[in-house]
Amino acid sequence: MSSGDDDATLMQRHVEGDAEAFGELVRRHRDRLWAVALRTLGNPDDAADALQDALVNAFRRAGSFRAESAVTTWLHRIVVNACLDRVRHAAARPAVALADDLEVPSPGPDPGARAALRLDIEAALATLPDEQRVPLVLVDMEGYPVSEVAEMLGCPVGTVKSRCARARARLLPLLATDESRIPQRGNPAPPAGVPSTPARGQGGEPA
C-alpha cells in the first residue's frame, strides 16, 4: 500500500504510527546498508549485529529525523555509527592480535600464485586491521570527506590520511592487476633486469 511513497513520506507515515512504513523503508535500502556494515566491520557477524542495532535505533528515533536531509543519508549515518560503536567495543577489549604486525602474504614471482591471492573487495577489506579498514571504507567507498571521518573517529585529519594510505598499500597486492611485480615492504630485491635506482625518498642510500 505504501510502496509507491517516497522515502520522506514513508518516514512521515512511520512517525505517525503506520506499522508498515518503516519495514518498507528497510526493504528498500537494506542491501545498501548491509554493504556499508559488512565493509566497515569486515565480518558478517558484527555487520549483522550493527545493522540490527542501527535499524532498531532508527525506528525508535525516527522522530528526530529532519526532513532537510535525505532519509538514506540519515539511515546510512546511523548504520555507520553503529559500526563505529562495534569497533570501539572491540578496541576496548584486551589485547587482540595486532593486525598491523601481520603482513599480507607476499606473493612469489609466480603469476599464478599471485592471481590466486587476488580477492574480492570484501575479502580484501577483511584482511585490514580495524583502524585502517574503517577510515578507508568511509573515505574511499562511502565518500565521506576526510575531515568528517576524522571527526567521527576522533582522530586528527593527518592520522586518517595516514591510515588510508597504509590501507591502500596493503590492499595493492590483493586488488590491483598484476601486470608486473610489485616491491613489497620488507621485500627489497628488485626483479632481475630492472635498473636499480636509489630510493631517495627512503633515507638517501648512496647510488
Added chain:
Amino acid sequence: MTGSHLGATLLAEYDEGILPARAAADVAAHLAHCPLCSETHRQLAEVTVRLASAPAALPIPEDVAARVDRALAGEQPNRSNYRDGKIAHIRPLRARLPSVLAAAAVVGAVAFAGYVVGTGSGADDAGDQATSAESDADESVGSEPESESDVAGGAAAPTFQGTEPLPQSARTSLTEQIQAIAALRRTSALSGADREFSVGTCGAALATEVDRGLIGAAPTDLGEPGAVLVVTAASTPDAAQGWVLPACDATSSDALSMLILRRPLDADCSAGVTTPGPGNA
C-alpha cells in the same frame, strides 16, 4: 628500508600529500625515471578506483534480513514517536543544544562533555557535574512552555533501593538526567561512598538483555508517569546509554526513548588501536 625502490606505503603517503616536502620531492623525482615504481604507483590508483567503483549495494543474506525484520516487528511505532505526547518535551530540550550537538544527537552521539573527564579528575569534579546539571535544569524552568506539564506526571515516584530520585523537573533534559546518574555513580566509585548511590536491581533486566553494565537508575519525569531512567554502560567506558523505561523490569522493546552520550573520542584514536607513526623518514 626497502633498498632501491619505493614501497607502496610511501607512494600512498605521497599521494595523500602527507609526506614532508623534501621526501615528496624525492618521490616525485624517483617516479619520473623509474618504471617499476611508476607501475606500483599506477596500481595504487587502481586500488582506489576499484574501491570507489564497487557496487553500493550487496545482497543482504536472508538470515540477516529475517533477523532484522524480527527485531523491528517487536517495536511499536507509537513509542518511537517523539511527537506523540509521551516524551514531547525532548524536542524543545534538544532545540536548546548548540546546533552542532543537536545534529549529533540525531545520530545518537551527543558530546558527553558533562561526563567525568579523564580518570584523574576525582570525585569533586564528578560531584560538580551533577550539581551543574541540576542548576541548568533550574535555570530553564521559566523558559519552557507550561503545556508540557502534562508529561511530567503527577504519580508518586517509585522508590528504588539504594538510589536517590533525581530532581523531578520536566525541564531537566534526558541528557542532564543521564549525566547526573552517571556522575553520581562515578562520584561514589571514586569516593568509595557506594552506599549513597549503589546500583540496585532497577534496570537489571534491561542491562542483562543488552549485555551492558548497569550504571544506575532513578525515577524520571521523562516519558510517561512512573517511568524510570536506566543508565547502562555503552560501547566504551567513557560513554553511557540512557533508557527511559515504563518500569524497572522493562526491557529494550518497551523503551520510550534511548540516548547514547559520549564525550569526544580523542581517546579512541590512540587507545585500543595501535598504529605506528607514518613510516616515512
